[in-house]
Amino acid sequence: MIETTIRGEARARNIEVCRRRGIVLPTLEEQKHPEKLDPEMQKRIAKVGLWDLDPLNLFRITWKNEPAAPGTPAQSAGGGFGGVNYLEFPPEITGVKARIIALVGRWFPTGAHKVGATYGCLIPALVSGNFDSTRQKAVWPSTGNYCRGGAYNSALLDCESVAILPEGMSRERFEWLKEVAGEVIATPGTESNVKEIFDACHALVAERGDDVVIFNQFDQFGNYLWHYHVTGEALLEIVQAELGRGQELAGFVAATGSSGTLAAGDRLKDLYPAMKIAASEALQCPTLLENGFGEHRLEGIGDKHIPWIHNVRNTDMAVATDDEDVMQLLRLYHEPEGRRFLADQGVAPDVLNNLDVAGISGIGNIVSAAKMARYYEMGSDDVILTVLTDSMDLYHSRLDEVRETHGELTRAGAERIAYRHVHGLRTDSMIETTYRERKRIHNLKYYTWVEQQGKDSEELNQQWHDRNYWKSVQGMADTIDEMIREFNAEVAGR
Ligand SMILES: Cc1ncc(COP(=O)(O)O)c(C=O)c1O
Incomplete structure (x- = not known):
């Protein structure tokens, strides 16, 4: 599932590169608990800017980076490690009594947690020698943040990269990629055009053969594994810190792109089997909901x-979020009149001043969590966890576009948004997935993966029927961490 067969020659070349550049690779365990790193090492890391192209930032692939001081750009901020970064969205913002708490991805290098998924995919290949960083280019097919993370990690590890993303993605993404990725390939369409990304990968392989290695987040279990362990552990730390007496972990919501983030829900469910996992998508593209x-x-x-x-058998609910709800909430959260309105509703300044930790899909997750809370009639003792993959840092141009279309937000406009898009949210366009619904969603994989991308239908059946299938992926973390330790030891000449 994750290729760990050792290819000695390529592995030795990768070791040589890391030795030359003084690169040490963190284990997943260290990314979960960077606070346990050697204090001297922590001091060195703290001096490096968060987005700097410095291999020490591999250790910053964690949910525990100290946030930048207000007014300091995230990119250049240094800092140590603290607790997990999260923000609770109060009822005045969500319109529901349930507690909705979101992990914050902004404080990862590149400003999005997807850099972790790329690490999870790249590192097993690097330390085993299944990717030769001296000869091959790492290809990162993505709708945006994954290829940014992949290009970033490639740069830290001194290997060449190709970023593939749809041409319609935000200007901020392309501008940054121009600086960091070796090559950028823009494919036709916008974020829902994943097939075009796969086509571009096939074309690259046809043209360049094994000069390229495709790190496909949609089918590589390194992505699943990273989130199951690292994001899963971060969520469990929130549970420990936040759940008061009588409160229950009721749900986990994640929008599915590659569905990597959803894997963290599998970890939570192992420990809290009664909680519900909701996969969220856009109403305008209802694949889970209605194919x-x-x-x-x-x-x-x-x-x-x-x-x-995507471990579909573990998905209890599919929720579609109307992108109009999200774009209107973007205005409410970020226009000056929206902020004033929210303050008047009683939203505390420390929440208001931090709302820009939520990017567009993050607001979508808050909306989906609120719909889930309404559906299950949750109260203030119910806690829903979710994730803010990236922040407003990547969407100022989108806010400008909305402003151009709708004009500046007025008080009446803010009231209208709250009335319709917060308190007016309903339980439409969502399903509690029965056995048959889950099977229907699972079966959809056939068309993409078996028919189009050449996977084995036997394995597809195993994903559904074999209870050990997902367990055996989850169990690979120790093996990979051990391989990383051995690799580091050889880099250090031990
Ligand atoms: C902004 C944003 N939100 C949500 C997602 C979905 O996350 P995942 O791919 O883990 O399902 C992505 C994935 O790239 C993303 O970039």
Whole structure:
């Protein structure tokens, strides 16, 4: 499932590169608990800017980076490690009594947690020698943040990269990629055009053979594994810190792009079997809900297919979020009049001043969590966890576009948005997935993965029937960590 067969020659070349550049690779365990790193090492890391192209930032692939001081750009901020970064969205913002708490991805290098998924995919290949960093280019097919993370990690590890993403993604993404990725390939369409990304990968392989290695987040279990362990552990730390007496972990919501983030829900469910996992998508492209297709504005949520690594049998609910709800809430959260309105509703300044930790898909997750809370009639003792993959840092141009279309937000406009898009949210366009619904969603994988991308239908059946299938992926973390330790030891000449 994750290729760990050792290719000695390539591995030795990778070791040589890391030795030359003084690169040490963190284990997944260290990314879960960077606070346990050697204090001297922590001091060195703290001096490096968060987005700097410095291999020490591999250790910053963690949910525990110290946030930048207000007014300091995230990119250049240094800092140590603290607790997990999260923000609770109060009822005045969500319109429901349930507690909705979101992990914050902004404080990862590149400003999005997807850099972790790329690490999870790249590192097993690097330390085993299944990717030769001196000869091959790492290809990162993505709807945006994954290829940014992949290009970033490639740069830290001194290997060449190719970023592939749809041409309709935000200007901020392309501008940054121009600086960091070796090559950028823009494919036709927007975030729901994943098939076009796969086509570009096939074309690259046809043209360049094994000069390229495709790190496909939609089918590589390194993505699943990273989130199951690292994101799963971060969520469990929130549970420990936040759940008061009588409160219950009721749900986990994640929008599915590659469905990597959803894997963290599997970890939670192992320990809290009664909680519900909701996979969220755009109403304008209702693939989970009704095998549908369409264009939408929730950047980062690749669509029209079910990722190979989605453990559908564990998904209790599919929720569609109307992208109009999200774009209107973007205005409410970020226009000056929206902020004033929210303050008048009683939203505390420390929440208001931090709302820009939510990017577009993050707001979508808050909306989906609120719909889930309404559906299950949850109260203030119920806690729903979710994730803010990236932040407003990547969407100022989108806010400008909305402002150009709708004009500046007025008080009456803010009231209208709250009335319709917060308190007016209903339980439409969502399903509690029965056995048959789950099977229907699972079966959709056939068309993308077996028919189109050449996977084995036997393995597809195993994903459904074999209880050990997902367990055996989850169990690979120790093996990979051990391989990383051995690799580091050889880099250090031990
Ligand atoms: C902004 C944003 N939100 C959500 C997602 C979905 O996350 P995942 O791929 O883990 O399902 C992505 C994935 O790239 C993303 O970039």
